Amino acid sequence: MERTLIILKPDCVQRGLCGAVLERFERRGFQIAAMKMMRLSRRLLEEHYAHLKGKPFFESLVEFMSSSPVVVAIIEGKDAVEIVRKMCGATNARNAENGTIRGDFALSTQCNIIHASDSKETAKKEIERFFKEDEIFSYERLLGKFTYSKDERE
Ligand code: UDP
Numbered sequence: 001m002e003r004t005l006i007i008l009k010p011d012c013v014q015r016g017l018c019g020a021v022l023e024r025f026e027r028r029g030f031q032i033a034a035m036k037m038m039r040l041s042r043r044l045l046e047e048h049y050a051h052l053k054g055k056p057f058f059e060s061l062v063e064f065m066s067s068s069p070v071v072v073a074i075i076e077g078k079d080a081v082e083i084v085r086k087m088c089g090a091t092n093a094r095n096a097e098n099g100t101i102r103g104d105f106a107l108s109t110q111c112n113i114i115h116a117s118d119s120k121e122t123a124k125k126e127i128e129r130f131f132k133e134d135e136i137f138s139y140e141r142l143l144g145k146f147t148y149s150k151d152e153r154e
């Protein structure tokens with residue numbers, strides 16, 4: 001099954017919304033393959049947000065992302081990358097649709113609750129960046145056959 005990386009950002013942890021956000025992925029049918037709390041170092045953030053280096057908000061973003069511990073997790077399921085991104089909503093939370101995570105929980109472009117990998121290639125890189133092999137769990141859930149049809153599970 002496809003895997004994607006999410007980060008519950010400092011605003012999510014500080015506002016006590018981790019459970020509410022994770023619940024959405026679980027209720028949709030996604031499975032958690034890995035999860036841990038960590039404080040992101042400047043070095044790791046400069047790598048993670050390398051494509052944004054030079055943007056006027058870069059320094060402020062690094063400061064924000066290291067201002068509190070975050071929760072990093074791997075979400076697993078069919079088409080996880082695309083669906084999880086859709087569930088997050090637009091980057092600027094003020095433009096995010098109601099019903100999306102950002103649209104329901106945030107009002108800021110920076111403090112927008114969650115990071116999610118933006119493509120399959122990025123997901124692979126980000127999972128390797130944040131997790132060691134032995135921190136990632138492959139397991140079958142008893143309710144799996146009520147989440148997907150037989151064909152979809154293969
Ligand atoms: N960001 C910001 N100001 C901006 C654009 C982005 O502070 O004008 C922050 C915001 O937290 C965003 C992150 O930088 O989630 C990464 O930006 P990206 O364009 O990759 O958005 P995302 O993929 O998170 O929707």
Ligand code: MG
Pocket residue numbers: 118
């Ligand atoms: Mg992005």
